[in-house]
Amino acid sequence: MKKILFSILLTAACTFSMMAQDEVAAEAKVKDKPVRPGFQSGMLIDNQTTYVSSPKTLEMDIQHKFGKMDKGFSDLFGIYSPGANIRLGFSYTPIKNLQVGYGIAKQNMYNDFSAKYVVFEQTRNNTFPVALALYGNLAINGTDTTGSDKLNFYGVNRLSYFGQVIISRKFTDWCSVQLNGSFSHFNAIDSLYDHDKLSVGINAKFQFSPQSSILVEYDVPLKVQGIAEHLAFFNPAKPNLGIAWEISTSTHTFQIFVSTADGLLPQHNAMFNQNDFTKGDLMFGFTIARLWSF
């Protein structure tokens, strides 16, 4: 009888103990809120971040890159250079963690449509130790091709695509780092290039005051023989290095930067960038983002 009573008490104790553990686990799950955003803007120089604005926020972006600064004072370090590039873009956050956008750029008269979705956010108790975002765009090359290329450069041949996986980690209030892996595809491209290109990148933000940060980007287009269409790589794209000073206010984000690539669309830089920062191919640029909340 004593044994039976002891068994019942033991079973009850175990059950209560497990229930208590479940409650603790459930409580921990409820309490594990997302960390506060590691990045203050959806853009980091030429890259996207895992940050998406609050729902019903409209963002207007003005991106500008001057010419290369290698001529020094003669063209005021590229500011008077004719090789400038500009993009005007709009993006909107219809629901939490989803952003859709549209923009036009001077270079190749690109029109681009984009979407970004934050799959999950980093949480405070490391239930999710990182944030994961997916970004993609479709760009239309609007260049006037009334010359010899007219026959080959129509309709879908003008399209290019870009897909990216971004993983970020906010280490401290002042330091956040993200890694990205990207795939670019051009429907039509010069015969010496490949249609597809893989690239990887690392970006970081170092915040040194409530509103100011230093941003760094380094993107490397990869030479992957498995997806190459030629035995040798013809003028493979060079890495893109950039460093910026970011100022963030309630309704604006400003980034003033020096970077290597002259493009304002990621697939263009991944495929065509011939500027080499080791040879001093750098240019000034800036991005202004204006935010409206509805």
Add this chain to the structure above:
Amino acid sequence: MKTRIIFLSTLLLIAFAFYAFHAPQDKKKGGPWKIEAKYKAMKNPSAGDAESIKLGKTLYAKHCKSCHGNAGLGDGPKAANLETFPGDFSDAKFHAAYTDGEMYFISILGRDEMPKFDSKIPDEEGRWAVVNYVRSLKK
């Protein structure tokens, strides 16, 4: 005649100088806030918490400082263009006039020239952090 012109010019200059220095002080003060009862009774979950004040300082710098000023004196760079004085957060009377819940309502939901910040500061933690930081500006 010449003396009179000089006298009138001097008077005009003094009046202008007086106006120039006096005008910013003449900004009208906002009338009493109409705050719903549920906000008046709201409990601040992080009152006086150092981490919350630290977060509030960051959010204040980003969203509030341009009008309310670095020390909350209502002297931010945008304040000159406002018709209403943004308030002096160092003044003990200001803090005595409102409960934390009322301060939450004023800070986040706004009215007239004071914008809404409910979408820019979407989480409760951030909203209370702003309230706590503003409280910490009291002299």
